[in-house]
Amino acid sequence: MHFEGEHLLPGQIGHFFVLLAFVASILSTIGYFTASRTADTLLKASWIRFARISFRTQVFAVMGVFITIFYICSHHYFEYMYAYKHASLELEPKYLLACIWEGQEGSFLLWTIWHSVLGMILIRKSKDWEAPVMSVVSLAQFFLLMMILGIYFFGERIGSSPFTLTRNEIEGPIFSMPNYLTFIKDGIGLNVLLRNYWMVIHPPILFLGFASTIIPFSYAYAGIQTKRFGEWIQPALPWALISACVLGTGIMMGGKWAYESLTFGGYWGWDPVENASLVPWLILVAGMHTMVIYKATGNSLRASYLFAFLTFIFILYSTFLTRTGILGDTSVHAFTEAGNAMNIMILSFVGVFTLSALTLFLVHLKRIPTELKEERMDSREFWMFIGSVVIFLGAMFIIAKTSVPVYNKIFGTKIAPAEDVEFSYNKLIILVAIIIGLLSAVTQYFKYKGSPGTSILKKIALPTLIAALITALLVIFYPITYYRQGAGFLGAIYVALFAAIYALVSNAAYIFIVLHGKMKSAGASVAHAGFALLLVGILLSSANKKVISNSGANGINLPASKDPMTKKQDDPTENLTLVRQVPASMGPYEVTYLRDSAGKEKGRKFYQVQFERKDPVTKNTLEHFNLWPDVYLMKDNNMSSNPDTKNYLNRDIFTYISYVVSDAYNSTDTSRFIVHEMATGDTAYYNNGYLVLNGVVKNPSNEKYHFKPTDAALMADITLFGKDSMHYRASPLLMVDSIGLNMVDDTVYAQNLYIKFAGVTDNRRIKLGIRQSDQIIDFITLKAYIFPYINLVWLGLVIMAIGLIMSAARRAKLSSFYTRAVLVLAGAAIFYMFLLAN
Amino acid sequence: MKRTHIILLIAIAAMIVGLIVFSAGDFSTYDTIGSAQQNPGKFVHLIAKIDRSQPIEYDPVKNPNYLSFYATDSLGGRTKVIFRNSKPTDLEKSERIVMKGKMTSDHFECNDILLKCPSKYKDDKKELEKTISNLPG
Helix, strand or coil: CCCCCCCCCHHHHHHHHHHHHHHHHHHHHHHHHHHHCCCCCHHHHHHHHHHHHHHHHHHHHHHHHHHHHHHHHHHCCEEHHHHHHCCCCCHHHHHHHHHHHHHHHHHHHHHHHHHHHHHHHHHHHHHHHHHHHHHHHHHHHHHHHHHHCCCCEEEEEECCCCEEEHHCCCCCCCCCCCHHHHCCCCCCCHHHHHHHHHHHHHHHHHHHHHHHHHHHHHHHHHHHHCCCCCCCHHHHHHHHEEEEHHHHHHHHHHHHHHHCCCCCCCCCCCCCCHHHHHHHHHHHHHHHHHHHHHHHHHCHHHHHHHHHHCCCHHHHHHHHHCCCCCHHHHHCCCCCCHHHHHHHHHHHHHHHHHHHHHHHHHHHHHHHHCCCCCCCCCCCHHHHHHHHHHHHHHHHHHHHHCHHHHHHHHHHCCCCCCCCHHHHHHHHHHHHHHHHHHHHHHHHHHECCCCCCCHHHHHHHHHHHHHHHHHHHHHHHCCCCCCCCCCHHHHHHHHHHHHHHHHHHHHHHHHCCCCCCCCCHHHHHHHHHHHHHHHHHHHHHHHHCEEEECHCCCCCCCCCCCCCCCCCCCCCCCCEEEEECCCCCCEEEEEEEEEEECCCCCEEEEEEEEEEEEECCCCEEEEEEEEEEEEEEEECCEEECCCCCCCCCEEEEEEEEEECCCCCCCCCCCCCCCEEECCCCCCEECCCEEEEEEEEEEECCCCCCCCCCCCCEEEEEEEEECCCCCCCEECCCEEEEEEEEEECEEEEEHEEEEEEEECCCCCEEEEEEECCCCCCCCCEEEEEEEEECCHHHHHHHHHHHHHHHHHHHHHHHHHHHHHHHHHHHEEEEEEHHHCCCC | CHHHHHHHHHHHHHHHHHHHHCCCCCCCEEHHHHHHHCCCCEEEEEEEEEEECCCCCCCCCCCCCCCEEEEEECCCEEEEEEEEEEEEEEECCCCCCEEEECCCCCCCCCEEEECCCCCHHCCCCHHHHHHHHCCCC
């Protein structure tokens, strides 16, 4: 059958590029691998030449694949499954990229693109390490490209191509018609939850982080393969630092995204998907430190190998966890089952890299040189090593817990997560945080190979004192109120706070006391100070996070019930219903839901919620702001909710709609308008009070209406006086426009009243229609939190990233001009993204 | 034996002991409604379906923190569920829900309801086929 209106050429081109890239990746793997095993210089050079051509071909083809997908999605060719699933006509252009990496295939492609970019840099920069390093990168490309190959091999489909046709992928009666495309008017489009600028920026950064971890891995492999067991550290270390910077930033972007636009109620929830990317980062950080130790003292080389290998291995393991559907019910954002063939491919990707790296490591373990001399207790490397081991064990703890669904699968057990998942992580990780905080506070003050004498105590005395003082002030003036888990955990929070503040102060002091302000060598101190600030922010914002929408605060709601089992008072239930225009008290605020308005997108609705803080004595308004949380109402009455946040320097007021009815249920209301003729100053009565006409305004220009003097509009300015002694304003409108006479009614929900400007009489009076309804008309249910000092989290991350870049630039011996340029650009970009763009 | 080795061994031993001590009570189980009713008060995860023959009760104007409905599981168990929170948005749509909580004498007191986030429906071929079949044509 010939189908009408299909554009088959782009798909064929795209598929050709996929095949070309796949074949080229095989050739470049073979080329580089052979070159790395060839001793003969001439032969080696020619193999490298061959491999380079293959790799560049692969890069070219991968770019071709990407451009083709982009073309298909941006032209809305819904005959392609990928465009049908991920693009739609109303999708704004800025989300076109986002809709490409929303899908499984697109995100593999993104990863491949970053490997390509990094590979091109390595070809230029890695000199005599090129052959072994690039053979690993090429092999990874082979596996990644296989995931999007989409060819049949003995009846089994290998990889899932982004160029498959909709009619081949899904069944439906319309596909038996040649003109089926005319029925597919629109694609499904990007999930509304994901329509956010973080969806544009977070995946590329995170995948760059993922992709960059292959470089330390490749160098470690190269170290063993070339038998230059210790030399690889030198070129690999700057890469490890950059990788830690990018991956760390990428992970926290996910946190910021979750915080800003999803309704999980925070930036971190120990979700398996979050853990899966945190664990490789922690191992990378541990490895980065052992690499530094090796460079300074010759110790910890074996640990450096292990950590470099494990970082990438756990990146692959996290791919396995999040993409095979094995996490199942434990995660809110893992992909679904991708099909058996896909699972086997992902498993083989993980398996090949894990087994070969660990085998190589164990076989050559004895040949990897170690220092025979014992480290001294007063040496810097000793405490750095302890710190690395603690970080690594923390990572192992996290991944062991996260892997429970894997054990269930293998052993057929039915272990479910803990009752309080977050606390089951927090209670152990807080110990890790305490140890790491203390270690990063003091370790820099030790010298490598031992620091005899008492100068350390003298130098560190002042920072210790300051940190103790700040902590004491905090205990007095800003106590932690996290009583939920008992006194022991509260104590641990305080100790961790001290450790984090100590690390912050002593690393900042180190720059002045020891380095005498020389910023060039201060990368490590800056990064540690940033990390410490991040910890302080995490501790304060989580421990003192407050729900202010707990319903006890509002007369409408029933008080929280008692737990039937424990007979203890439940957590205050967290939702509050706000009836339109009826103020309710919420924490320190008086909160009123004022009105709703339609957003640009179909089905999107914003709700204006006014927050007012009044002086308890004088009743003057001290603070006043509006938040606009919004929801997308979708078919089936389902909705997705986007929070809105008021940012202060020291806290965020965070609110989102937890429930809303799409249509006010007043459609069955049959009450009629009663018309009153009124002059300025006249009074009219209704059931619950009376209203006064203050005057009639011609062509009003105010918050609600924007008319020009040349328009023809009249607004009635009305004040209502309720029996409950509340006052309300109403401003119905009458206007003449090109269509004719037009009325804009006003509604005073708190009084269940509609007011219509029904006309003008001859004797300078106006006709006012009043309709009373006996039903509550409009309400929203929302949740609101206060996150104190959350900006410290983002600021800490920014500083840490800057410190890591400083260290990387110094280790890579970058000229000071480039260092400054990179620092200013990257620093400004990250600062903008985390602290300004809102 | 070097000091670092000793520290490594101690750290690993501490880690294992710590894990056992700390995590002993940290796991729960996936149960059926029937077995949960045998053990009232035990914290469990239930995998169940919403019983659509019964109304889902949620009136946010009266109390935004009270949701109740009936759930059934594949083994024929049936229970009333009370969730003292707002109604999850995709509840009616979901085919399968995971609930955390404790069984009491007459209902399941639920702390948390896990639904798949909506992006997951997209990868479900059946959902897509349903969408396609509903197109006018």
